[in-house]
Amino acid sequence: MAHDSAHTNQSATKRIWYVFMLLSVVTIVEVVLGIFKPAFLVQTDILYMHLLNWIFIILTVYKAYLITWAFMHMEGEKKGLRRSVVWTIVFLVCYLVFILLAEGVYIHDVFANGFVTWNF
Amino acid sequence: MEATVAQTGTEGKTWGGGNKPLGASYGKLMMWFFIASDALTFSAFLAAYGFSRFKFIDSWPIADEVFNHFPFLHGVDAPMYYVALMTFILIFSSVTMVLAVDAGHHMNKKKVTLYMFLTIIGGLVFVGSQAWEWKNFINGTYGAVETRGGQILQFVDTDHERVALADFAKALPQDRVEHQPSNGVWYDADKQTSASFTVEEITKGFEANPNILVRIQQLDENGKKIVLSREASLAKLKNDAVTTVEGANLTHNEYGPPLFADFFFFITGFHGFHVSMGIILNIIIFFNVLVGTYERRGSYEMVEKVGLYWHFVDLVWVFVFTFFYLV
Known part of the structure; x- marks a missing residue:
């Protein structure tokens, strides 16, 4: 909010650069993991996915949190606004992802185990 | 008659009207709700990509092999570097945007102008990079x-x-006969003769x-x-x-299932479209800042609103980056 940060000029800019640094570090970690793909992370499976992919997704959600809270200034908004935006998205996206991925796994099983010729 | 302005006896109470429960201006609130609905559109695309990915889980293309080009490094296998660079460009233009918003809070016209300009440049570089990425993908x-x-x-x-x-x-020596329009161009439009x-x-x-x-x-x-x-x-x-x-088009691609190219074109294309729109909005706001519209209005909230959109575009790219290039 305009009047909140007006007298804390220095700290607002400082926080922006701090968040930029955090985002950069997380991105670099992702890129390094993506290039080297440590074997133990690829071979460990949790809930249908490699541990490495879970790490990527968690880091991505963390980056999304940083961008929304610091850059889009969600931390300074009222609780009502924050909840009406964030909870709606989180709930609907979780639902959508669950339905579509569960269906994708099912169709893969039909391809793999059903009497369907596809490799010709 | 005082029927048209009836007193309800609720003035000053919670439901009496006149208070702002969300503490945000109309424009900002609507931008937030637009972002929420647009976020659902993008999640639907990415979830559909996930659906196809899980369907072809043991035959999906490996991203590192598809996106391994870097400018001036011909024939060098450079997975991830280029897209990581693009990500940094977009994150950095997000930083200059938030700096512009911050400068707007202090009514500092000079700084807002500078940071808005840098943001526009960052956006243009990003869209250009995406075009180059598409070029490599299409040519194969x-x-x-x-x-x-x-x-x-x-x-x-x-x-x-x-x-x-x-x-x-x-x-092999062969006779390639030029196809004449008189033979009917539409009958074999699907054939890849070139x-x-x-x-x-x-x-x-x-x-x-x-x-x-x-x-x-x-x-x-x-x-x-x-x-x-x-x-x-x-x-x-x-x-x-x-x-x-x-190379790749919407029906065939040399990397694997046609769906892979379809999703790549559609999701990065839709995101690129958003970035292009953001650049245009930024340019409009930039000129408004230059001519002093917000200085006279006494508030740079317009910069804040367009900033929300710009950060959202960055946010979407963070997810596209993860699901197309990393996972």
């Missing part, structure tokens, strides 16, 4: 052969390094080079594409191959 690198069932056969040498079609295919090599030429060249093998789409247990033996390769090529595929 190695070329492949497609089977009747739509499976892609790629070629590798004995060290399992990729080999381009041009490196081994034999040019490929550099025909399947016969590739098969001939394959027979002449004993150290070339066929690599199929399926992955082994280590997540590597399966390479067939020489005999199996030859049989596969002779019995199943029907067309040559070079």
